Amino acid sequence: MTAIRFNSVAEIVVDSGIDLHLDLAPTGSRRSALGRALRDAIATGRLQPGTRLPSYRALAADLGVARNTVAETYGELVSEGWLDARRGSGTRVAHRGAASVRAASSTVRPELRPEHDLRPGRPDQSAFPRAAWMAAARRAVSGAPVDAFGPGDPHGRLELRRALAGYLARTRGVRSDPRRILVCSGFSQTAQILTSVVSGPFAVESYGLPFHRRLFDTSGPTVPIGVDEHGGRTHEPIEAAALVLTPSHQFPTGVSLHPQRRTAAVDWARATDGLVVEDDYDGEFRYDRTPVGAMQGLDPDRVLYAGSISKSLSPGVRVGWMAVPEHLLDPILDAKGVREATVSALDQLTLADLITTGAYDRHVRAMRLKYRRRRDALVDALRERVPEIGTMGIAAGLQAVLTLPPGSESDVLAGASEAGLAVEGLGWFRHPSAAEVESDVMPDGILVGFSAPSDRAFPRAVETLVSVLELTTRGRRRG
Template sequence: MTDTWTTLREVLLPDGAPGRQPGRELERRLREAIRSGRLRAGERLPSSRDLAGQFGIARGTAVAVYRQLGAEGYVVSQHGSGTKVADSVAEPAVPAETGPARSWRYGLGPGLPSLAAFPRSAWLAALRKGLADLDDVELGYPDPAGLLPLRTELAGYLGRVRAVVAEPSDLVITHGTFDALTLLAGALQAQGHREIGLEDPGSQEQYELFANRGLTGRPIPVDDEGIRVDVLTRSSCRAVLITPAHQYPLGVSLSPDRRRALLQWARSTDSLVIEDDYDAEYRYDRAPVGALQSMDPDHVAYLGTLSKTLAPALRLGWMVPPARLLTDLVRRKRLDDRGCGSVEQAALTRFLSSGSYDRHLRRTRLLYRDRRDALLEALAADLPDWRPIGIAAGLHVVLQLPPGTDDRALTARLADHDIRVAALSRYTHTGPATPGLVLGYAGLTPDRLRSAVRAIAVQAGG
């Protein structure tokens, strides 16, 4: 251990104050210490019994803290060897999309649409007309559920495009998916939930988001038919977050059998399924399958966002929760931020009603399909041993690498040469991960994508 301290408590609680919930405070401070580098990779941590004694908590609580941090990839526990800080965890598990943007020579990180394709003129026109539509009174504090004209337009759009079953009064306008998840997490925690099922592989940030609301994320494995409902059923979770139309990051769709099994589980246990429909508008081989929510609105909370179709900077999304949660979620929205901005909502109302959103989607579907095709052709020519999967939809592909490849080391080597990609293993929380890369292709032209693949091939060969 570090020679400047004798107990972990000295590092994590220099003020000596564990807070009202010492287990959660311990988990949070351990995570921060590892990410900041104060606890170095490979450093041995106290046993669960010792940890419990230092912080005055039950041993079972200490075990749960280590288990959660292990699921998030921060620590590694081995029988007979104790618990230690995992290697290479002083950075977020997935390349961060926050903070000042770095200009990469080849930016192939997942999670963004083509920001250059944002329809600035059409949006400015919608903004001017939407603002003109607002009465003076509507420039005051907004309805926390959202402007009724926007909810009306969205209810029609979602019913037409995604088969969502919703009246305008059923919708809540949000600042995007994370805002919706934060509201839902608070509602679940208040109802007595202490954990939530999360897809594995899946987003690392979801674990942090739910932990901040008192919920432990439980990894549920995903295979080529989607989330393993049999594993979920054996767990103690009574809520689960899934991406059924286009699983993130693997790109698979939830199979019909799994859909039925998942909803049967939700009905039989009165559980909640949170459906993140983040990029279902982009399907290239056929029409996308309708939203899961349409099969059971009483047990599915449907989430949508503009972050993948227009731009994250707009900070607009929507939620269609089960009716039993609606009043509480609107109350929480009011208390959290008093609602989303009315001017932006009015602009989106105009953008939808004028047909501009539909036109933008038609144009960008063609744009992204051309870019995907260019990427796949370049991969077949320059990296034929790398197998792309999840290619039928979305804004990224997963490349399965030859067995034994260290995808994290490769990702770091590519970053040294100004090429941004994401290691698939960083999305995995349980068991050995198939080595791979997650490549976002929406932001580069076909020529740039071909050049990027050639540059990756050079570094991979080195």
């Protein structure tokens, strides 16, 4: 345990320094330890809003770490809203971030309302098909059998499971039937359920959503597998009971899992009696090529397929599904409990109606067109104004990875924060215990969610992004 004294020159905390106890020993990198400690200090109020943090150089010297480690950590916390970086006044604890997370644990990120929102993975909330949903809800409620108003069944409504079996077979190549489809509130619930069904650790991609990772961590620390331009490195040894993959569109890098890697994952599951969990979170949104089908079709007894409406409709409605291997049906139902505890029967019936009437397909088609146009506009703006910035993973999905000059991720994040622009740094998605081998480290980059803003807000958000990138790269060229 190392104790660091922050000689704070805060506007608010004036009379004393603040001790930050930083546990550098057990797991993860120094950067993640520093990030954790700072979030914790802010969340618990030990670092007050407005408090100025030591300079990169001073803190790096105190800790005996590279200046970059501190700079990257600050950049990460700026992008998460914990810190504010303003030219001329250093890095300070943010007012909005600290206020909204004071009572929360250090692992909870503040919910921000940025001026320009390009956070990844969010559909355009203003495009929710209210009229179609209301028409479907009206039909669903008036036509609902009486038992829909009784206690829910943990399988989910049969009407929805039938609709999903047809839809998933038709659009994603999922091999299933209504009996093996279970309704849930989304991938997060799938993850929670699986941790009580699968005994042993989960292997996850070395880049992924930290809050999903934390759910799987409850079965023992997750085991990272490397990610490269062909997706997760499933051909390498995997010491886990289950393997969680995003095969259609790796999150966050956007690559799709190579066919040989798909086969390798299934072979691994067969050889070890393991389970592959396929997170097909945005499979419908593919722009440049014919859709990449689900890998579940390779072996429905070894691959559990999971999806939700979080990208296609809304992450707020909370409806998802699983196509479950036969042997896991009963354990999963047991884990769900005797009643459906999370998803409203009326929402299930409404979604079933949307799917069977074709309104869901129409909405997805319209959104695919909208997002493809936005992606094209983003790529054009980058090409024209900052041609040195590369892109990755843009053939599908709701976000693009912009690859940046080495060492510039935290500068770009700080610049974005200053401009009121919310994007995410690629480094934030990296598993804290991922190997530091070169082939497993992604370049510096940011994730840009081109789907997040409304149509009206999108052009200004892109303009702001491009200006930030111009400024940052110009600054670096000069420097």
